[in-house]
Amino acid sequence: DTGVSQDPRHKITKRGQNVTFRCDPISEHNRLYWYRQTLGQGPEFLTYFQNEAQLEKSRLLSDRFSAERPKGSFSTLEIQRTEQGDSAMYLCASSSRPGGTVKLYYNEQFFGPGTRLTVL
Amino acid sequence: DQQVKQNSPSLSVQEGRISILNCDYTNSMFDYFLWYKKYPAEGPTFLISISSIKDKNEDGRFTVFLNKSAKHLSLHIVPSQPGDSAVYFCAASAPRAGNMLTFGGGTRLMVKP
Numbered sequence: 069d070t071g072v073s074q075d076p077r078h079k080i081t082k083r084g085q086n087v088t089f090r091c092d093p094i095s096e097h098n099r100l101y102w103y104r105q106t107l108g109q110g111p112e113f114l115t116y117f118q119n120e121a122q123l124e125k126s127r128l129l130s131d132r133f134s135a136e137r138p139k140g141s142f143s144t145l146e147i148q149r150t151e152q153g154d155s156a157m158y159l160c161a162s163s164s165r166p167g168g169t170v171k172l173y174y175n176e177q178f179f180g181p182g183t184r185l186t187v188l
Numbered sequence: 189d190q191q192v193k194q195n196s197p198s199l200s201v202q203e204g205r206i207s208i209l210n211c212d213y214t215n216s217m218f219d220y221f222l223w224y225k226k227y228p229a230e231g232p233t234f235l236i237s238i239s240s241i242k243d244k245n246e247d248g249r250f251t252v253f254l255n256k257s258a259k260h261l262s263l264h265i266v267p268s269q270p271g272d273s274a275v276y277f278c279a280a281s282a283p284r285a286g287n288m289l290t291f292g293g294g295t296r297l298m299v300k301p
Contacts, residue, residue, distance in 0.1 A: 072231070101288065110192075110277050110291030111232065124288065159231055176222065177289060179231030 070094060072180035074160050080186045081150055088146045089183045093162030100143050101177060102135055103159040104128065111159055117143060150187045157182045191215045192280050194292035202300055207265040209295050211278030214259065218280040222289065223252060223263045226275045235276075236263070268299045 073092045081087050093100050098119050103111035114133070116124045119140035129135075132150075137143040147154055161177040193212045201207045211221075219240040224232035238245040238252045238261070245252050251264045265272055275296050279289040 074231075103289075108197075108293065110194075110279075110293050111289070113288040113290070116288055126288075161231075176234050176237065178234065179224075181229070181231045 072160055072162055072178050074158075074180040074183050076183060077181060078184050078186075080188065082188050083150060083152060085150055086146065086148045087150060087185065088144055089158055089160075089185075091143045091145070091160030091162075091180060093142070093160070094178055097162035097164050097178075098140065099163045099177075100137055101161040101163075102143070102145050103161065103179075105157040105159055105182070106155075114145075147185075150185075152187050155185055155187045157184050189214070190293075191218075192278055192290050192292040194276075194278055194295045196295050197293070198296040198298070200298045200300065201268050203270055204267045207263075207268045207272065207297055207299065209263040209265075209276050209278075209297065211261045211263075211292050212259060213261075213280050215280070215282065215290070216259070217282040218290075219283050220281040220287075221252070221254060221261050222279045222281070223250075224277045224279060224291075225272075226277060226294070232277055265297075268297075270299050270301050273297055273299050 075090045100117045102114040105111040113126050114129050115135050117137040132148045135145045159182045161179045163177045191214050222237040223235040225235050226232045236247050236250045236252050238254050254261045275294045277294045278292040281287045
């Protein structure tokens with residue numbers, strides 16, 4: 069399967085602990101996005117990478133959150149000193165740059181299955 | 189402020205009939221609109237999209253209509269099938285760096301056999 073993969077699928081942690089999630093995008097995609105989805109809401113944008121450069125961050129991304137994409141391949145999202153309000157589904161998506169070699173709709177993003185975080 | 193709104197949290201239709209899901213937006217900078225479908229415990233799956241230069245796009249049983257003056261789009265599914273039962277999200281993108289997606293809150297569609 070060559071889709072977007074995320075690990076772990078579920079994470080339960082105690083308040084105050086640090087957690088790290090991993091996302092592996094579709095291999096030919098140079099854009100990678102992180103979103104957060106809480107119950108009954110649509111996904112909300114957190115941050116975006118083009119290759120290894122983090123180009124945009126939402127105001128939702130507090131200083132406890134950090135994301136990296138070393139070498140422009142997989143990405144990690146770390147949450148330090150977790151709070152109960154961090155409980156959510158964390159979704160990763162990837163896309164190619166419009167006009168790339170892969171035939172895709174403009175701006176179509178492919179999502180992974182998500183990591184569900186529960187902070188006790 | 190919610191820039192993309194789906195005012196119907198749920199919709200129930202009979203198998204074989206038409207499902208119409210609606211979405212409204214406020215940001216006039218949005219130029220590309222997408223519909224995603226989500227099953228429980230899975231990530232959203234892309235369904236269909238439309239550019240602001242068009243008013244209709246069709247793909248099999250799915251058709252998306254865009255009314256720019258009303259800042260409204262809709263997804264029509266015909267005929268509806270039980271396997272279409274899922275949560276449907278409308279999303280919009282503006283021509284800026286990264287083209288992040290702004291999502292609506294979703295509509296749960298239930299197609300009854």
